[in-house]
Amino acid sequence: MDRPEIILAPGPTPIPPEVYLAQGSPLVYHRGPGFGRMLREVTEGLQRLYRTGSDVLIFTSSGTGGLESAIANCFSPEDPVLVPLAGYFAERFAKIARAYGLDVRTIDYEWGQAVKAADVAAALAKAPAKAVLLTQSETSTGVVHDIELIAQAAKDAGAMVVVDAVSSLGAVPFDFDGWGIDVAISGSQKALSASPGLAFAAISEAAWAAQAEATNPRFYFDWTSYKQSYGLKDPESPWTPAISVVQGLQAALRLYYQDGPEAAYARHRLLSRAIKEGIRALGLDLFGEDPERAWTVTAIRAPEGIDADRICATVRADDGIILAPGQGPLKGKVFRIGHLGYYDRLDMIRGLAAVELALDKLGYPVKRGAAVAAAEDVFASAE
Template sequence: MRAAARAEEHRNGAPAGPDADGRLPLGDDRSHRKQGGQRPHLSIGRGPVEGGAAVEVHANVGDRDAGGGDRRRQDGVAGRVRVDGTGRHHAHAEGERQHDAQRQQALSDQASEQESEHRHPWPSPDYTEVVRRTVAGWPARNRLLGWASRAARPDRGVIPVDRPEIILAPGPTPIPPEVLLAQGSPLVYHRGPGFGGLMRDVTARLRTLYRAERARILLLTASGTGGLESAIQNCFSPGDEVFVPLAGFFAERWARLADAFRLTVHPLEEEWGTRLDPDRVADALARDPGIKGVLLTHSETSTGVIQPVRELARVSREAGAMVLVDVVSSLGAVPFAFDEWGIDVAIGGSQKALSASPGISFVAISDRAWGAAQGAENPRFYFDWREYQRFAELPDPENPWTPAISVMQGLHAALELYFQDGVDAALLRHQRLSRAVKEGVRALGLDLFGEGLDDNWTVTAIRAPEGISADTICDRIRSDLGVVLAPGQGPLKGKVFRIGHFGYVSELDIIRGLAALEMTLERLDHPVKRGAAVAAAEQVFQEAH
């Protein structure tokens, strides 16, 4: 009956089992996910791909995973398929198909009849037709396996998955496969020597990256904004005066956080895209001698500008103020030296230049800032640095609260990759990628936005051509070509778009992104010399080699 019918489907060619490399083919994994099992490794051609989970699209089709364990195990094998670069179906050995059929034949008719009546055998004709119609309406870039391919036949249970986009936004940045693998590995228990060793390794790597021999370094389960909030909570009391130079979206976030904890905020208003003048900051600090802290943003990704933190820190120290710096998107991408520059607090994040997943913020703390934290009166609990330090000093370091263990494992792998070539090599790579993007954009006749362009190694902000909204460019390049750029924020919305070129981004990613920009502008009726941006970027890369 139904079990026999499913076995007949397998005898007619439904593939199963790993390939010669030991990789599991692309298939439907919902039964694995419902039972907490591991998802099969997905493979297209010779490399892995990111696959979105299949989604039920027909209200009248029952959940095919609702049966017993044997049924689920068979379904996990039944729908797998692998295609090579030509899209051809790889038939598996006849012996494997016979083995699968024998297992399914072993299901008793009585067990099959006990299944709920609303269940449909997989795949049902209704489901097949609905999926065919649904996928036919998707944009071409989303059909990783087109219906024209023999490997993508819905009657064999194969559902197309989204092709990974090319992310050239200011973050989160693309994640290397080694990091994804580490995150997907079995969790290390967070109260014991395994996690303690993980914390020690991550902290040691970050210490080198910060160039901070004497600082305390704490690992927080939070976004970068959580790390910023922890600095406000631990360093200040209500009513304390802080100085915030405002020249972009993330500098304004500092001011909003300080205001939320009832600090007295002294802003220095500057045009977005301005590179701050240390002399102007020094003059402003001299007018307000009661300022306790200066809140700086190193990489202002809303404008692409890298602020001169070294000089700004110098004038802040001379005024007697603590120096707190947001390095979430700069640490690892541009030069930074915690000790040498006299920084008191520097807050980073896992998801930017280091190319790990979002979820961990790290804070480097000077002795002066640590002393301030002992007497600060702002309310704090989850982000109380004293608790984090107490647990970090255990023989096997821990986090006071349940940490994001999988993200920590991924961050450990990301740091190992980063340090394979070393900090200096990574900085040179970011400088080269930045120069290639800027030369490519100039070759298209577009205007760059922001001051200090030669130092802006993380993000390039570009003015949209006259008559075209920057938002339209971002929407069109993504919908047509699968490239993710970032639109403008705040007063720059619609006026600029931004290309991120830090983290796990390669020379070829930049070439593809610039080619996509050329094509998109031409489709929006902006005159373009085809290949100009690509050639300019290639020139930068080839000269470097």
């Protein structure tokens, strides 16, 4: 019998029924009061999540499009930017900057290491930069970087701070105004549990000032067009948006705020603990520095002699559960379990049971039920 696959990768995440229903409801015309009210509500919900009074703009694109919007709007060719490279998505951010002709300088880390504020301070002291491009949750390695400390080092050196918060916003704390962030990008398909298709940018006054002087070409992602459209009596997008996804995001934000950010953070932390204790109970090692900070995804070293991709393939073939394989230099060495968004404790237990069965099938000595029992202990202790 064919059954829907279960996604336990770090996005896109499962979607609540209320969001499906909202997306399947009749479209709201995007030039008029109905859409204007919806756009205003969604924008205010995102401002609350970012913890900012600054502008938040919404684009019909992936999170990568949101990152490109930051590069296109804030910079000119040959502007120097510093990018700490500690994983796949930091490298993507650097590639976008290079594509726009920026002078990209890097701090190179081994994948799995955490970016250090002291390293950023030292690099900026040696060679000042217009901005530092950061990734909060590096989903390729499972590391959540300390953006608050790193941003302070950048601001002390007079640099703007641009943050990829695509897989972190809503799952781990973020304080746009309190941390002095200039631009932060996120997306609909991660912790908020809406469909893929929308990116958001929170933009400081300093970033708007940089945008006024920047000469990089831009059209679709021109922030000025969005701000002008948002300023109408009935706010709208300058271009036809993914209306149904906006409707779904409105429903997702309403669900999120039924309990609020603090409850969401606590839930993500609890699910993360359960997965990590379950994996440890199997005798496997976690990958990445300070894994207890990683509330969005857990990266796991495959046992010696077993290719991590085979673990993912076996879990998918036998149990219809999608785990994330390693990327780049971690391919075949690491697999990842996502726990951000619309999940509960039974989802985690099911995923751990599938990993147990796959490892046993692949010849790794498994004490059956060990991972599940360890996760249950975490959940029981939290009650």
